[in-house]
Amino acid sequence: MKKLIEYILQFGILNSQQIKLIEKKVTELELRKDEYFSEAGKTPKQVAFIVEGIFRGCYYNNKGEEITRCFIQEKSIMCDYVNFEANAISSDYLQACTDCKLIVFSRQAWEELSNIIVGWDAIKSKMVQICMYQKSRKNPVISQDATTRYLEFIENYPSLVNRIPLTYIASYLGVTQQSLSRIRKNIS
Template structure:
């Protein structure tokens, strides 16, 4: 039987990273819950505990925080083929400090935190996959902190373009400036110089 497109995308994503049998994926997909989000709709709001990992199969989501003055600080963009979540809240079950919303109409596959241990126990391949995913996230976080401390605005923007190809044409520039930690005016200058 042919898989729906969303599940095909996830299957391809997983198989590029770990060996996965048809039977393993057939059972794994039973733990996934499809969800459609409209543009600007929240997947998670600050103050709520994060209970799911979300794999984006269509559209683009954004993870951000708000400071005391109400300024947004974008932490991550999640286009198709990316996972998004508040990992701190997911793992500690503390209220989230982050918001996750859809920048475009989007579709995601949700994996509940409550099901993750069951999946790990039944299918060691998924424990390996999620360990690799967490390692990748840790490396990306370290790169991001280092870039914030040592790179120029132009270098940060060029790194952004490599990390998120095509996103610059899909999301408002002020969100990109927020991700880079610079003002929209500085981003405009950098873009003109490039």
């Protein structure tokens, strides 16, 4: 809980009573590797703070191929926020790449905090901006060669390389797992 409160306090000032209220409104959740926090075909119902673990945002293209759009790490808010706010059906998945520990706000709790805590909307807005930025695809430019894309991935996500399956990294980079293995072998 401490990590969540520290995260929130980066975006605004809350008194101890407001902090206690937030702590009462959330629940803790653990997801195992490969489980989904949010799924395509369903309406997102929760906002999560990642305490431990890594998630990936992914979807299936029109050829049925799984495409990894982004990775979301610890100390981040995570949600398919556009569909959460619109109460609409999602076309993306948020899947655990590792075993994960989350602190979760239900839709009702998220909205109630806006009605109770003065300034919560401003704090929430800043957190959501970062969440949306992380989820927007920041992947390498496909016109670059695959080795350059992988080197940029290592630079942008140094802590992920040895924590998540290569298949997810390959999907993110737009290469096959075999190509990624060759690239990794050539640069070692």
